[in-house]
Amino acid sequence: MVRNAENNLLARFEKYLVRLGLSPATVVNYLADMRGVARWCVESGQGCSLLNLTADDVRAYCRYLRGGRGLSPATANRHLQAIRKFCGFARQADLMESNPAADVRPIQPPPISRRALDADEIACLLEAAQAGRPSLVKRDYAIIQLLLQTGIKVGELTELQLADIELTDSRGTLTVTGNGGNSHRRIPLKALVCQSLQEYLQVRPPSPGVKHLFLSQEGNPISARTVQRLVNVYTRAVGLTGVSAHTLRYTFATSMLEETGDVATVANLLGHRSVETTLRYISKSQATQADQEVM
Structure with missing residues (x-):
């Protein structure tokens, strides 16, 4: 029973x-x-x-x-x-009088000055985004995926145009415009990112004349502040402190270095002008390993 x-x-x-x-x-x-x-x-x-x-x-x-x-x-x-x-x-459903979990604080991980999210933390973050506000869940999930899988800056994300993405069922390409609009870089998109973008585009607010990719519910281009806020909401939901949109960029950088072992490739994807910038950006242990490999 x-x-x-x-x-x-x-x-x-x-x-x-x-x-x-x-x-x-x-x-x-x-x-x-x-x-x-x-x-x-x-x-x-x-x-x-x-x-x-x-x-x-x-x-x-x-x-x-x-x-x-x-x-x-x-x-x-x-x-x-x-x-x-x-x-x-x-x-x-009137089965409980109150929510006993509402005031229970998430477990805090030990503070780390700069670190990449591990696979477990990434999975939890993406799941939190999927469980977000129904009216914005497709947009927010696509933003989190894009930040994690391309390493673009928040300012670059908010300036993305519809014409900057090329999508098929399993792959795609993102064109990112650098500072001042004088440089461009093309970043390959994996299947999960493509899928999340396609699902967002199906519910993107109809806004004639607005070419920006990511919009508010009112149909206006989203701000950098909005992106930082939504990242903060979802990371806090799973107890990740000291995590920002920049953490997701750093996570992408370290992941790509581990995957390719090629600092020059990572530098190009991040939009760094020199390999030295990338070596300073990533953690000391990874930089040492990568430097030895390219030498």
Whole structure:
């Protein structure tokens, strides 16, 4: 009987997530996360259930994820996001009086002055973007993907025009105009970026005469401040502190260096005028390795 009730409750939660317009992958992950919470409620001896969780229960579960299961801060915070969504659904359905997870702070990773996001953090960040505001989720997800997969600056992103992207089903090219409009560089786009851009273009606000790629809901070109703000919203949602749009550029740079081992290629993609600039930009250990390879 208990298991049937739990399955029925999660089935209702699933319908709620679908109505919010979340991606199928996010829905699957959130359901799996809540089944994990339900198991913990039974096995932990806390005397709680999905519908009578307290803030202390949620904090205890987050500690279990970090200490008992050894999950990274970003992944543990993804679980916290799932609990928040579930409790929001339960409140809306009059199954809970309040959201006990609302005031539980995300787990903070240790501060690092400059670092690249790891694969786990990238996955959590993209998932957070997919779970964002339904009216803006396609745009925001495409922006995060583009920053991560091309390393372009925020100022370059906000100046992108529709004519600057060439897309097919599985590949594409982005033309970026440098400072002053005197230089251009072409960056190849991977399949996931192409897909996210194509999905955004299907819902891009109709704005006759406006050639900018990324627009606000009112149909105006977005500002650099808007981009920085949305990056901040999604990184904080998964407990990533000290992360900005520039962190995503740095993540791209280090990833491309690891993938190609060619500093000149990375310099060209970043729009650096010299390899020396790129060597100063990337971390010391990576720069040393790359320098040895090109010598």
